[in-house]
Amino acid sequence: DTAVSQTPKYLVTQMGNDKSIKCEQNLGHDTMYWYKQDSKKFLKIMFSYNNKELIINETVPNRFSPKSPDKAHLNLHINSLELGDSAVYFCASSPLGGGLGYTFGSGTRLTVV
Amino acid sequence: GQSLEQPSEVTAVEGAIVQINCTYQTSGFYGLSWYQQHDGGAPTFLSYNGLDGLEETGRFSSFLSRSDSYGYLLLQELQMKDSASYFCAVRDTGRRALTFGSGTRLQVQP
Numbered sequence: 731d732t733a734v735s736q737t738p739k740y741l742v743t744q745m746g747n748d749k750s751i752k753c754e755q756n757l758g759h760d761t762m763y764w765y766k767q768d769s770k771k772f773l774k775i776m777f778s779y780n781n782k783e784l785i786i787n788e789t790v791p792n793r794f795s796p797k798s799p800d801k802a803h804l805n806l807h808i809n810s811l812e813l814g815d816s817a818v819y820f821c822a823s824s825p826l827g828g829g830l831g832y833t834f835g836s837g838t839r840l841t842v843v
Numbered sequence: 844g845q846s847l848e849q850p851s852e853v854t855a856v857e858g859a860i861v862q863i864n865c866t867y868q869t870s871g872f873y874g875l876s877w878y879q880q881h882d883g884g885a886p887t888f889l890s891y892n893g894l895d896g897l898e899e900t901g902r903f904s905s906f907l908s909r910s911d912s913y914g915y916l917l918l919q920e921l922q923m924k925d926s927a928s929y930f931c932a933v934r935d936t937g938r939r940a941l942t943f944g945s946g947t948r949l950q951v952q953p
Contacts, residue, residue, distance in 0.1 A: 761939070763940055771880075771946050772943070772945055772946070773886070774943075775940040778939060778940045780939070786940050820885060820886070831876065831888030831891060832878075834885040834886050835885060836884070836885050
């Protein structure tokens with residue numbers, strides 16, 4: 731009965747590789763997000779989708795590409811990984827407006843070596 | 844854009860009361876939220892204030908003053924399990940995603 735699930739939980743990979751993180755929510759929410767949390771715990775929005783439509787695309791390198799096949803799924807693909815991409819990536823979802831709170835996935839800890 | 848300020852660290856003892864303040868600057872305003880995150884865990888939603896005043900949920904309360912661009916999270920009867928990071932977050936009317944503060948690490952001591 732997991733509300734927002736993302737896989738994998740841990741990802742260790744070499745510089746230059748391409749990797750994907752998957753996210754699914756079963757809450758019926760309209761909006762999904764990708765956040766990046768750095769080593770200082772700062773949470774920064776990367777992308778937001780509302781019902782499969784991209785509505786926020788922050789200043790993120792083109793190597794990051796989100797894809798939403800339907801409103802319950804939001805995946806993140808990263809090309810040509812760099813050391814600085816090492817972080818925890820959180821998927822989240824919310825009802826339209828988000829005032830009732832975001833539900834976050836458990837996070838994907840990405841380590842680029 | 845938006846910016847939020849909150850203390851980086853707070854220490855308190857079990858059973859005590861602690862207040863975590865948050866001041867924000869944003870163009871347009873659509874509410875102040877609070878999230879809790881334990882080490883290694885995901886942020887979890889605690890409370891939302893869209894209007895001025897106090898919202899109470901069990902041992903936790905949250906306050907908002909829109910005229911002062913200020914809010915706080917009040918934790919009462921502190922327990923060891925309350926040791927975590929607490930983030931305030933705002934969503935303004937222009938953006939459609941939360942902007943988070945840098946987080947306050949709360950350490951509860953016996």
